[in-house]
Amino acid sequence: MTEQKTMMQTVQTIVADLKDKPGALLPILHAMQNSLGYVPPETVPTIAKELNLSRAEVHGVISFYHYFRDHAPGKKTVRICRAESCLAMGGKDLESHAKKTLGIDYHETTADGKFSLEAVYCLGNCACSPAIQIDNDVYGRVSNTDFDEILKEQSA
């Protein structure tokens, strides 16, 4: 119950802070995801009410954007670039290696809750392909061995 209460308090503070910005919905969703890790479905009615939108509209926005999620992710999110430049430099192998090593597919989280895996279409690190990102850290020219080491480092 306390967890629920903190969550709703967080939402209320964020919405109160940002709702008067023009086009406030994305900044609000970002602020929520930054502090909670995701946008809990139970917070949608509050956001909708405060912004004078329908719940469907808010839900529609959350589901439209790849980045927003409606469930708690792992502690860290691993993003593998699937775009052309990385494909030209062995990105496909790295992708299979990552899935195999973590034992999960895209949009899944490891059993220990440490890592979620997501696809990303370009990190702007195309001069150093293949590239991955773990939370805000970007890595370039990642070999399978590098991947294992990065994972170890990020698990610590």
Added chain:
Amino acid sequence: MSVTVYIPCDSSAVSLGANRVANAVAQEAKNRGIEINVVRNGSRGMYWLEPMVEVATEKGRIAYGAVKTGDVASLFDADFLNGGAHALNLGLTEEIPYLKKQQRLTFARVGITDPVSVEDYVAHDGYRGLKNALSYSQADVVKHVSDSGLRGRGGAAFPTGIKWNTVLNTPSEQKYIICNADEGDSGTFSDRMIMEGDPLVLIEGMTIAGIAVGATQGYIYLRIEYPHALEILNKAIENATAAGYLGDNINGSGKTFHLEVRQGAGAYVCGEETALMESLEGKRGLVRFKPPLPAISGLFGKPTVVNNVISLASVPVILDKGGEFYRDFGMGRSRGTLPLQLAGNLKHTGLVELAFGATLREVLYDFGGGSATGKPIRAVQVGGPLGSYLPESQFDTPLDYEAFAEIWAVLGHGGIVAFDETVDLAQMAKYSMEFCVEESCGKCTPCRIGSTRGYEVMDEIVNKRDLDKNIPLLRSLCDTMLNGSLCAMGGMTPYPVLSALNHFPEDFGVKV
């Protein structure tokens, strides 16, 4: 006097260990009791040499690269602080041919200055364009941009001056400047390099745009994949505001311009200007019908300039040196310079800013140094995921909007992704359709359904099933997408697909 050492804060350099190198250099200096001044600059754009460490000497800056943390002690031993000899010594940075052969106008300061220092920016010719703009009439500012021949660097190559002129001449109490920083094209990173390496040039460009058309509010719509750029942009905006270059009374001129960074949320289609505005308004990023043009009814229904990062970052030099100066670079109707981004399977990947007119081959070999794997370059995709694949026989095409249009290709945002002979172009075509499925906004049928059907047909084709039926089906589907889609997402996905099929039919199982 302490020596100044430059170590990039550019996220690609960081992805190769620049932060660790910076820490190691600081620590080693401390251990040896040497006082140094570390500046985290932007990248010079020679990514095979990153992390590249530069030292300011009397002769000029001397570069060392690629530096690993393990090299740091030996660099100090070799007296690198005075430009000492070392296996990683690259000589004077400005003399490195890759850099020396370029014509850097938009990127003039990237890698040279401290990105967030207004003082440094001004000391390197910054804010001279704004100063001129403040002394001109609004129409004259727009005229300089029109005279320069600048065309939208985001990809569509629409003349920037015409856009600005329309907004200037549309009366409204509120107008907006939007910087499209949703750089989603694979193989492109020039926007990111500007935002991380010289954000003030973008801020100056947007301020000039605001003054020119009478807009007091600007937004930078930044993709979520660029967290480093967000941090640096916000710091630069804060510093520019504190120095009086943004806000209610810019440099005592009485003019107002406010700037805010807004983050996208991982939707490629939001790089399309109308979807971007929907997103800024807090909605799903659905493409709008045009007309009305954004210049007449854009963000929140107000006249809006939407320009790419590079377009806006090219404005200060145009206003500083005049439209004619910029126009003197380039060829035909492609005026000025284009920052090209060399990516994928190339030995020397990085940023190459050149006047329009060099050939693709020159860029791939003279700058790029051929493939990274040493195998022949078989195909090159120019202009992002919606750009055509070019075979070797087209490598002599000059980099010019019209010359590329003639061979059914695009320059787009200047991304160049090279593939060696191991590439399977049918797989790449299938990927293009898959990307369109993933990123279609869903508003128009040709794109929404066409991409899904295209993916299914490509799946049949890569498995060599019913080619006699499926190849014509793919062509017909592409025809519908090309002519029936609302925007470039569905309308240009056929470029990579059909160019792959036409130039590399053998990969599709088609007998030549």
